[in-house]
Amino acid sequence: MLKQMRIVISAVAIVFIIWFLTAILGAETPTREEGATRAIAVLYPTGGNGASGSVRFIQADHGVRVVAQLHGLTPGPHGFHIHQYGDCSAPDASSAGGHFNPTGAPHAGPDTGKRHLGDLGNIIADETGNAYLDVVDHLLTLEGPNGIVGRAVVLHAGADDLTSQPSGAAGPRIACGVIGIAGRE
DSSP states (O other): OHHHHHHHHHHHHHHHHHHHHHHHHOOOSOOTTTOOSEEEEEEEEOTTOOOEEEEEEEEETTEEEEEEEEESOOSEEEEEEEESSSOOOSTTSGGGOSBOOTTOOOOOOTTSSSSOTTEEEEEEEOTTSOEEEEEEESSOBSSSTTBOTTSEEEEESSOOOSOSTTTOSOOSEEEEEEEEEOOOO
């Protein structure tokens, strides 16, 4: 009994020391209470495709900065959206649901005032199949009722025409990644 009591006291002391050091040195990992300032989605190819890459989301003064680096695409434009669910488990990424649209707006381009919040438009792949994008989206938020953390980024085989309803006729989903909170750089 005495030995068990010493073990419990030692464990409590270790937890207290860790808590104390973390409080003094400052924790580097953001928590939900602090609010996320960075998020990331690592995109993996859907069945039979080779597209992959990453999309970083950084809280900016008037929106969210979106920085995408993608590889393995066919040259040209590809529809690029945030989808409702953070679930890329289906071979065709259908488990991610439709475009993230909490306001019930019609599908449109990213520069349109009324659009799905998930409508990011197109990302253009160069002749080597690489694509890069760095924009600030003024409607996105990382957290809150319209937050994107926990949702999915989906890359499509074809161009989003920015008008067809409900999703821009961008074709099959060729890559998918779940958006998660990222550490500070």
